Amino acid sequence: MKRCLAAWLLFAAVAPSQELSIHQASPEIVEQRLRAYARKNSEREPAIRRLFEEAGCKGDSLREETAKGVKGPNLICTQAGSTDRTIVVGAHFDLAEIGHGVVDNWTGAAILPTLYQGLASTPRKHNFVYVAFADEERGLLGSKAYVKQLGDARARITAMVNMDSLGLSDTKVWANHSDKDLVRWLFGVANAIKMPLAVVNVDKIGETDSESFRARRIPAITIHSVTQETLKILHSPLDRIEAVHLDEYYRTYQLVLAYLAVLDQKLD
Numbered sequence: 001m002k003r004c005l006a007a008w009l010l011f012a013a014v015a016p017s018q019e020l021s022i023h024q025a026s027p028e029i030v031e032q033r034l035r036a037y038a039r040k041n042s043e044r045e046p047a048i049r050r051l052f053e054e055a056g057c058k059g060d061s062l063r064e065e066t067a068k069g070v071k072g073p074n075l076i077c078t079q080a081g082s083t084d085r086t087i088v089v090g091a092h093f094d095l096a097e098i099g100h101g102v103v104d105n106w107t108g109a110a111i112l113p114t115l116y117q118g119l120a121s122t123p124r125k126h127n128f129v130y131v132a133f134a135d136e137e138r139g140l141l142g143s144k145a146y147v148k149q150l151g152d153a154r155a156r157i158t159a160m161v162n163m164d165s166l167g168l169s170d171t172k173v174w175a176n177h178s179d180k181d182l183v184r185w186l187f188g189v190a191n192a193i194k195m196p197l198a199v200v201n202v203d204k205i206g207e208t209d210s211e212s213f214r215a216r217r218i219p220a221i222t223i224h225s226v227t228q229e230t231l232k233i234l235h236s237p238l239d240r241i242e243a244v245h246l247d248e249y250y251r252t253y254q255l256v257l258a259y260l261a262v263l264d265q266k267l268d
Helices: 008-015 027-036 041-055 102-109 110-119 139-147 151-158 180-192 210-214 246-268
Strands: 062-065 074-079 086-092 127-133 158-164 220-224
Touching: 008 086, 008 180, 027 102, 027 246, 041 062, 041 074, 041 102, 041 110, 041 127, 074 110, 074 139, 086 102, 086 110, 086 139, 086 246, 102 158, 110 127, 127 139, 127 151, 151 158, 158 210, 158 246, 180 220, 180 246, 210 220
Parallel strands: 086 127, 086 158, 158 220
Antiparallel strands: 062 074, 074 127
């Protein structure tokens, strides 16, 4: 791991009153974790668990959560902060079993442990909860179960950042199904560290796990990479690792890592 040089630009341009400290993984590590995908749903949660443990999230910080009607468990990694406020960072790990399911959505799930690692070295205000959701493809079952069991803790969640189907292009945001402030801050970070970002709304394509949070009035945002030209790759034999543009995938990782550090300081 190495110190993210962009943090100093971010400090000056986005949060001038406080220092932002993040540690950025090398492109090789990000690619290595991408290539650790499993081709069967039954093997996906154990594969994500191995990546979390490799990144340092283990023991009491890493747990499974099961629910009635959900085939696989959600896998939850918790990173403690100094307050009782929480930011949830999520991505589903299950696949539609057509193709290898690398884009949809190993690309999102495999980044979760690396984001954990990038924020782990410096104390944070928020508790960061990284959730690899089960059964998104069967109707958001994992994320619905997660939100249902929150109880009073729901009121302490200040944001949910969802990643689904990355690396087909540079970073996109589903703006009209995302909290306006979360979208505005994402563009602020992208501008500060000179990363590409565009709005592509995917209302007619389907649902994703952020919708489970929005239904409970939890501010949420979905980050993706799908365009009209690349939509055909999802849920098809084309969804293989060769479809992922590694440079664009890595830029999305860099942007999301910086974004989470900014949200930690800007959200109450």
